[in-house]
Amino acid sequence: MNSDKPWTNIHLVFVPSYLFLFGIFQWDSLDFNKIDLWSVVILVGYCLSTGFSEELLFRGLINSLLLQKFFNLKNGVIKCILASSFDFGLVHLFKFDKGVVGELTQVIYAFFYGVFYGAILLRTNKIIPIAIIHGLNNFVFQFDLLSTETTEAVIESQGLVSQLTGAMFTTLLTLPLFIVGLYHLRIIEREKKKTNLI
Amino acid sequence: MSSIQKVILFCLSILALALLIKSTPNVFPSGFFKLGEDEIHLLSRLFKNVIIISLSWIGIYKLALNNFAA
Numbered sequence: 001m002n003s004d005k006p007w008t009n010i011h012l013v014f015v016p017s018y019l020f021l022f023g024i025f026q027w028d029s030l031d032f033n034k035i036d037l038w039s040v041v042i043l044v045g046y047c048l049s050t051g052f053s054e055e056l057l058f059r060g061l062i063n064s065l066l067l068q069k070f071f072n073l074k075n076g077v078i079k080c081i082l083a084s085s086f087d088f089g090l091v092h093l094f095k096f097d098k099g100v101v102g103e104l105t106q107v108i109y110a111f112f113y114g115v116f117y118g119a120i121l122l123r124t125n126k127i128i129p130i131a132i133i134h135g136l137n138n139f140v141f142q143f144d145l146l147s148t149e150t151t152e153a154v155i156e157s158q159g160l161v162s163q164l165t166g167a168m169f170t171t172l173l174t175l176p177l178f179i180v181g182l183y184h185l186r187i188i189e190r191e192k193k194k195t196n197l198i
Numbered sequence: 199m200s201s202i203q204k205v206i207l208f209c210l211s212i213l214a215l216a217l218l219i220k221s222t223p224n225v226f227p228s229g230f231f232k233l234g235e236d237e238i239h240l241l242s243r244l245f246k247n248v249i250i251i252s253l254s255w256i257g258i259y260k261l262a263l264n265n266f267a268a
Contacts, residue, residue: 042241062212067207
């Protein structure tokens with residue numbers, strides 16, 4: 001958005017690549033003959049628009065507003081990113097299409113994603129690459145919707161144990177993003193302190 | 199009203215607006231461009247996302263947050 005700031009730490013944008021690979025490996029169970037090109041085009045457009053809308057709303061607007069107000073507080077950056085990520089997690093609660101376990105898992109991993117994207121936005125200075133990565137990530141994990149049953153039908157067919165196992169697995173899969181995000185938030189706080197001392 | 203309360207209220211109102219936009223029914227009628235129900239559903243959500251993008255963009259510039267939004 002702000003072209004004055006240089007694009008720095010570009011490598012951080014590629015951290016979620018391991019999730020892409022994981023998502024693509026899940027595609028081998030899909031029946032590609034059932035998928036038509038037009039559906040794929042609409043899904044790509046939808047996923048990219050979701051990436052841009054969520055990034056602009058949560059990182060661009062809410063996060064920035066919080067940072068503008070509370071940046072100078074002690075650990076202000078960490079608090080602002082955690083608050084906006086919590087908001088981001090809450091919004092994912094309101095679809096009600098994945099059962100109780102699925103919904104709570106979605107809140108947790110959306111929170112992890114929020115912390116990661118919030119931190120790397122501050123480290124890279126560019127929101128558009130993050131929105132694209134967010135959209136592509138959604139695409140990789142929603143691609144199976146084109147050839148399988150609806151989410152509700154899949155959830156109904158699963159038992160509680162398999163739902164819990166799936167939830168734990170998803171949480172562990174996204175946990176590295178949260179850790180990387182927190183690590184970079186600490187770096188930002190340290191740099192903020194140094195700048196204030198000077 | 200304190201600064202924190204104002205910010206919380208603002209964030210909640212943005213969330214409420216986003217949820218309102220998300221929860222509205224399909225924008226496009228069934229049979230639109232001979233598309234299936236799933237495609238129409240995705241297309242409607244895409245359209246709603248575009249509305250959220252536009253509103254967020256306007257908000258970022260109106261509140262002069264572009265430096266923070268990077």
